[in-house]
Amino acid sequence: MVPTTSYLALSGILFALGMIGVLTRRTAIMVFLSVELMLNAANLALVAFARSWGDPTGQTAVFIVMTLAAAEVAIGLAIIVAIFRKRETTNVDDLAALKG
Amino acid sequence: MMLAFILLGALAIVGGVITIAARNAVHASLGLVGTLLCVAGLFATLNASFLAATQVIVYAGAVMVLFLFVIMLLNANQPVTSPDPVPYVRELAGIGGTLLAGAFVVLAFTYRDPRPLAESAEALRGGTAMVMGETLLTRFLLPFEAVSVLLLVAIVGSVALVQRPAAQPDGVPDELEEPLVTAREERVAAPRGAAPALMQAAQDGEVRA
Numbered sequence: 001m002v003p004t005t006s007y008l009a010l011s012g013i014l015f016a017l018g019m020i021g022v023l024t025r026r027t028a029i030m031v032f033l034s035v036e037l038m039l040n041a042a043n044l045a046l047v048a049f050a051r052s053w054g055d056p057t058g059q060t061a062v063f064i065v066m067t068l069a070a071a072e073v074a075i076g077l078a079i080i081v082a083i084f085r086k087r088e089t090t091n092v093d094d095l096a097a098l099k100g
Numbered sequence: 101m102m103l104a105f106i107l108l109g110a111l112a113i114v115g116g117v118i119t120i121a122a123r124n125a126v127h128a129s130l131g132l133v134g135t136l137l138c139v140a141g142l143f144a145t146l147n148a149s150f151l152a153a154t155q156v157i158v159y160a161g162a163v164m165v166l167f168l169f170v171i172m173l174l175n176a177n178q179p180v181t182s183p184d185p186v187p188y189v190r191e192l193a194g195i196g197g198t199l200l201a202g203a204f205v206v207l208a209f210t211y212r213d214p215r216p217l218a219e220s221a222e223a224l225r226g227g228t229a230m231v232m233g234e235t236l237l238t239r240f241l242l243p244f245e246a247v248s249v250l251l252l253v254a255i256v257g258s259v260a261l262v263q264r265p266a267a268q269p270d271g272v273p274d275e276l277e278e279p280l281v282t283a284r285e286e287r288v289a290a291p292r293g294a295a296p297a298l299m300q301a302a303q304d305g306e307v308r309a
Contacts, residue, residue, distance in 0.1 A: 001217050002105040002145065005208050010109045010142075012204020014116050014135070020197035021120030024190050026180040029125060029171055033132050036163070037116055040139050047146045050227075052213045054220025059148050059227050060235040066151075066158055067247045071254035073163050077170045078258035084174050085264075091180050 007048035014041035028080050028090040032073070039069050104145055112138035125171045129164060136160045148227035 018041060021034025043062045050058025084090055111134060118131025140155035184190075213220070225231050236244050 001221070002102055004213055004217070005211055006105060006109075007142070007146065008208030008211060009205040010112065012208055013113060013201045015204065016197040016201035017113070017116040017120055019200060020193045023193035023196070025120065026184070027125065029167070029174070030128060033119055033128055033167065036132060036159075037119055037135065040136060040159070044139055044142060047143055047148050047151060050148070051146045051221055051224060052211075052217065054215070054223030056224055056227060056231045056235045057239065059151055059224075060232055060240050062148075062151055063154065063232060063236065064240065064243050064247055066154060067251065070158055070163055071250050073166060074254045074258045075261070077166060078261035081170060081173065082261050090174060091182075093180075093182070093185055 004048050004052040008045055011041045011045040011048065014038075014044065017041075026091055026093060028083070028092055028095070029077075031092060032076055032080075036069065036073070039065065101145065105142070108138045108141045108145070111135075112142070126168065129167050129171060132167075133160050133164050136164070146227075147221050147224045150227055150229045150232045 015038050018034045018036075018038030021037060022031055025031050025034060043065055046058045046062045046065070050056065050062075080090055083095065087095065089095070115131045115133075115135030115138060119128050119135065122128040122131060136155060136159045140152045140160065143149075143152040143155055
């Protein structure tokens with residue numbers, strides 16, 4: 001049986017990859033994709049902890065996180081489409097009207 | 101078991117690297133699909149069969165199709181080539197990400213299981229829909245209901261957000277704004293190839309009216 005620590009390490013690596021993506025990508029959609037990667041890394045850690053404690057509560061929390069992520073994607077992509085219609089760009093550098 | 105973990109984990113990391121490094125947005129999202137499928141496999145190895153199925157259906161299916169739709173709709177698969185406003189952001193993010201990953205790995209190896217793994221894995225009863233449903237409708241009843249309301253709000257909100265602005269009402273009903281005579285002439289002059297019976301019925305209706 002694979003130890004919990006291996007799963008946690010993998011989850012940490014995936015989370016860090018997602019963070020690098022959020023910091024370096026410049027299109028709003030790509031930033032979103034990286035956020036999805038981070039959410040999945042967190043889900044993996046939760047499921048690993050659920051097995052470690054033998055408690056299905058962790059898995060249920062992952063289920064709710066998945067639902068939240070689906071809602072977040074629907075709203076986020078709708079906002080990106082609305083911004084694109086108005087500004088003709090999804091580059092986050094150009095969308096700095098609220099800077100400062 | 102260990103072999104499955106190593107294969108799935110390596111593929112998940114490769115997919116993650118493709119996601120954050122691919123120039124083309126479609127390639128990046130396909131890399132993320134690979135990662136999501138590998139994570140689903142890892143869920144299956146962690147006695148979470150229901151979550152593995154949900155991951156494939158909801159994430160790799162619905163969410164990624166939505167992403168691909170929007171990428172193609174906005175034609176966003178060209179890379180941004182203008183100079184980055186933050187100097188050395190790639191290098192800094194790489195260093196920061198490596199440090200974060202290292203910290204997580206070190207932290208992960210300090211974790212000790214509270215009881216033997218075989219015993220706690222047995223207590224999960226495979227993580228089937230039955231086990232999940234029991235927890236979801238007892239201890240998680242309030243979050244469950246809240247999430248259902250949230251999903252409704254998300255549906256309504258996304259429809260409202262992408263709706264094009266409606267024409268300003270000017271007090272005149274739409275059917276009266278159309279020049280009536282021209283419309284009728286066009287209808288009579290139209291060739292009767294496509295649906296003659298329908299056309300005839302429409303004209304009969306006009307005559308009767």
